[in-house]
Amino acid sequence: MNPPQEHTPSQPQIIQQYYRWHARIYDATRWCFLFGRRRLLSLLPQRPALRVVEIGCGTGVNLRRLARQHPDWQLTGIDVSRHMLDRAFKALKPYTMRVFLLEKSYGKGHFHLKEKADVILFSYSLTMINPGFEAAIEQAHDDLKPGGCIAVVDFHDTLFSWFRQWMRLNHVRMEGHLLPVLKQHFETERCEIRRAFGGLWRYMIFVGSKPRSSADA
Numbered sequence: 582m583n584p585p586q587e588h589t590p591s592q593p594q595i596i597q598q599y600y601r602w603h604a605r606i607y608d609a610t611r612w613c614f615l616f617g618r619r620r621l622l623s624l625l626p627q628r629p630a631l632r633v634v635e636i637g638c639g640t641g642v643n644l645r646r647l648a649r650q651h652p653d654w655q656l657t658g659i660d661v662s663r664h665m666l667d668r669a670f671k672a673l674k675p676y677t678m679r680v681f682l683l684e685k686s687y688g689k690g691h692f693h694l695k696e697k698a699d700v701i702l703f704s705y706s707l708t709m710i711n712p713g714f715e716a717a718i719e720q721a722h723d724d725l726k727p728g729g730c731i732a733v734v735d736f737h738d739t740l741f742s743w744f745r746q747w748m749r750l751n752h753v754r755m756e757g758h759l760l761p762v763l764k765q766h767f768e769t770e771r772c773e774i775r776r777a778f779g780g781l782w783r784y785m786i787f788v789g790s791k792p793r794s795s796a797d798a
């Protein structure tokens with residue numbers, strides 16, 4: 582008889598499981614440490630009728646702000662967790678005519694946006710895509726129009742190994758690994774690294790553009 586096969590859960594399965602419970606307390610708890618989200622939104626191009634896609638939109642905090650501020654933007658939120666999307670759906674009820682939500686795992690070749698985007702936003706989602714953050718960045722490059730904008734806010738690093746490990750337990754990788762890959766694929770428009778909680782960790786804001794001469798343009 583063959584020994585029972587050990588099943589290693591995939592990144593989407595781990596995240597779905599994590600947010601099954603955390604979705605309930607997400608909005609009540611995360612506002613006090615997910616810094617820079619409003620600032621990132623203020624750095625987006627301020628042009629009319631933009632098509633904006635948020636990857637890992639969670640409970641829809643950013644999409645709600647954008648829907649309020651930009652009535653003519655077309656917004657899409659993609660997330661792998663149905664429990665987070667259920668909350669986003671409720672929060673975005675007033676805007677259902679122009680905000681679309683999709684339950685999908687995002688990564689290279691998982692699926693393509695039907696229409697290329699002007700802006701792709703990652704707000705505290707890329708550090709949770711492990712493995713697969715490079716693939717997600719490459720997919721965003723493919724899904725953007727030439728000259729389109731990628732906007733990222735996320736944890737950057739910490740000097741404290743206990744804190745790094747604690748974040749790991751919460752499926753967040755905090756090793757300064759995102760910026761080099763973002764800079765490799767996009768032209769940097771803005772890059773900021775800021776201290777949080779007196780230096781317990783640093784978070785980063787990156788705004789870049791897809792080169793107009795990209796091969797897939």
Ligand SMILES: C[S@@+](CC[C@H](N)C(=O)[O-])C[C@H]1O[C@@H](n2cnc3c(N)ncnc32)[C@H](O)[C@@H]1O
Nearest residue numbers: 637638639660661662665686687704705706709
């Ligand atoms: C920390 S939350 C951020 C939510 C929201 N962007 C915000 O700023 O409040 C990370 C989100 O990324 C989603 N996520 C993680 N891996 C993903 C993947 N591979 N594809 C799509 N969404 C993913 C999670 O389900 C979660 O909702």
